[in-house]
Amino acid sequence: MTTPSSRDLEILSAYLDGQLSQSNRTRLETRIHADPALATALEELRQTRALLRRTPHRRAPRNFTLTPGMAGIRPPVPRLVPVLSWASAVAMLFFLFTLGVSLVGQLSFGSAAPMRAAAPKASSEGPLVAATMAPLGAAPATAAPATMPPVVAAPAPLAAEATAAPATMAPLAAAAPATMIPATAALGAGSSNPPPADQTVLPTATPEISIMSVPQAAPPGIARVLPAPPVPKAQHRQVNLWLFIWPGLAVILGALAVLAWGLNRRSFQRKNPRGRPPPI
Amino acid sequence: MDESALIVEAQHGNLQAFNSLVLAFQDVLFNTALRILNDEDQAADAVQEAFISAFHALNSFRGGSFRAWLLRTVTNACYDELRRKKRRPTTPLEPETVDGDEIESPGWLADPHASPEESLEQAELEHAVQHCLENLPADFRAVVILADIQGLDYSEVAIAVHKPLGTVKSRLARARSHLRECLQGFRELLPAAFRLEEQSNV
Numbered sequence: 001m002t003t004p005s006s007r008d009l010e011i012l013s014a015y016l017d018g019q020l021s022q023s024n025r026t027r028l029e030t031r032i033h034a035d036p037a038l039a040t041a042l043e044e045l046r047q048t049r050a051l052l053r054r055t056p057h058r059r060a061p062r063n064f065t066l067t068p069g070m071a072g073i074r075p076p077v078p079r080l081v082p083v084l085s086w087a088s089a090v091a092m093l094f095f096l097f098t099l100g101v102s103l104v105g106q107l108s109f110g111s112a113a114p115m116r117a118a119a120p121k122a123s124s125e126g127p128l129v130a131a132t133m134a135p136l137g138a139a140p141a142t143a144a145p146a147t148m149p150p151v152v153a154a155p156a157p158l159a160a161e162a163t164a165a166p167a168t169m170a171p172l173a174a175a176a177p178a179t180m181i182p183a184t185a186a187l188g189a190g191s192s193n194p195p196p197a198d199q200t201v202l203p204t205a206t207p208e209i210s211i212m213s214v215p216q217a218a219p220p221g222i223a224r225v226l227p228a229p230p231v232p233k234a235q236h237r238q239v240n241l242w243l244f245i246w247p248g249l250a251v252i253l254g255a256l257a258v259l260a261w262g263l264n265r266r267s268f269q270r271k272n273p274r275g276r277p278p279p280i
Numbered sequence: 281m282d283e284s285a286l287i288v289e290a291q292h293g294n295l296q297a298f299n300s301l302v303l304a305f306q307d308v309l310f311n312t313a314l315r316i317l318n319d320e321d322q323a324a325d326a327v328q329e330a331f332i333s334a335f336h337a338l339n340s341f342r343g344g345s346f347r348a349w350l351l352r353t354v355t356n357a358c359y360d361e362l363r364r365k366k367r368r369p370t371t372p373l374e375p376e377t378v379d380g381d382e383i384e385s386p387g388w389l390a391d392p393h394a395s396p397e398e399s400l401e402q403a404e405l406e407h408a409v410q411h412c413l414e415n416l417p418a419d420f421r422a423v424v425i426l427a428d429i430q431g432l433d434y435s436e437v438a439i440a441v442h443k444p445l446g447t448v449k450s451r452l453a454r455a456r457s458h459l460r461e462c463l464q465g466f467r468e469l470l471p472a473a474f475r476l477e478e479q480s481n482v
Binding site: 006009010012013014017019044045047048049051052053054055056057058059060061062063064065066068070071072073 | 293295298299302303306307309310311314315320324327328331332335336402405406408409424427428429431434449450452453454456457459460463
């Protein structure tokens with residue numbers, strides 16, 4: 001009596017399931033009758049199979065029916081969603097445009113801002129006497145407040161310094177080069193307080209660019225009459241209005257883009273509640 | 281509506297028809313997953329995943345045994361779960377006695393309709409079979425579960441495990457041989473009726 005080989009066990013297993021051809025079946029039955037080990041192995045395999053078949057069947061603990069969400073059946077999406085999905089790109093364009101407009105506006109109007117602050121009052125009074133002439137000495141300083149007291153804008157800090165300056169400094173200020181004049185004019189835009197007549201504003205060396213260019217050869221202390229810059233009020237209002245409208249549009253479009261993203265995400269979650277199913 | 285008509289309807293996206301198929305096959309799939317994984321919750325998860333992926337891949341079904349095709353999806357889901365378990369082994373929370381010992385034949389395994397003796401026999405049998413199944417390699421386990429517990433023929437098993445017929449025969453024979461040796465240790469615990477019951481069937 002020998003132990004059946006793995007090949008014999010495979011044949012016995014197939015025989016048990018009726019998977020052998022007629023000739024192989026007859027040959028195996030002859031061997032089984034002759035070899036008790038094969039008969040024993042066949043009996044044990046049969047018992048094993050019987051045990052497995054008697055294993056109790058368990059009912060499913062719940063129903064595994066699919067909901068539309070689990071099956072990935074998408075609910076109808078609002079018609080605006082595909083349109084809104086482009087809103088982010090449009091919002092970005094608006095944003096860039098707004099940024100560009102504001103930068104260009106700053107570059108072109110930024111240095112003229114002092115003049116724009118002065119323009120509304122000065123334009124109604126005709127030619128503008130240069131405000132920079134005020135601090136340039138005693139004689140022009142006395143004349144300047146007379147012609148345009150509200151226009152001349154002396155910088156508050158500088159004015160404060162000027163009040164502390166001794167009177168002997170006045171000639172020095174009068175001798176200051178003309179190239180420094182626009183700097184004081186530009187700095188003076190922030191304040192509308194006219195300087196006192198007896199104040200002498202010391203020109204500083206602040207290298208600020210100004211569209212009001214005073215020729216180098218111009219003698220100090222001579223008042224120059226400049227034409228008022230052509231900045232109509234309506235245009236200012238229009239530019240300011242658009243500077244508010246463009247960012248507003250960008251914000252609205254951005255909000256719509258976020259809304260579209262939220263709607264798309266929600267519909268995706270309904271479609272795939274547990275992520276992507278494994279492939280079969 | 282018969283099975284093939286339901287399949288055609290489901291292939292056209294009819295979820296209700298597919299759910300009718302789910303109700304018809306969920307017990308078979310759950311039992312298979314339970315025997316492979318030996319964990320009720322994981323088996324339920326695997327069955328649910330299998331039905332979801334089956335619905336999405338329904339158009340790839342080209343006829344034949346739909347049961348075998350579904351069993352293939354659940355077998356794959358079980359293999360995935362076994363791989364996950366291998367990467368992240370866990371300790372199952374078995375019911376325990378007041379002394380802290382594990383209950384080997386817990387009450388939730390019992391069939392409420394059986395007598396106490398029958399329930400005990402079934403519980404012992406299930407425990408012994410499950411213990412021996414767990415010692416088998418996963419590929420052998422799936423084959424013997426499909427063939428001997430679910431009663432599929434060889435061709436259906438070949439579809440379900442996606443292997444040639446010869447491989448199925450070989451794996452089934454080796455699995456039965458392993459189980460025979462393993463169950464020898466439980467033979468005294470099993471009722472005598474199981475040993476002689478099939479002798480006249482072949």
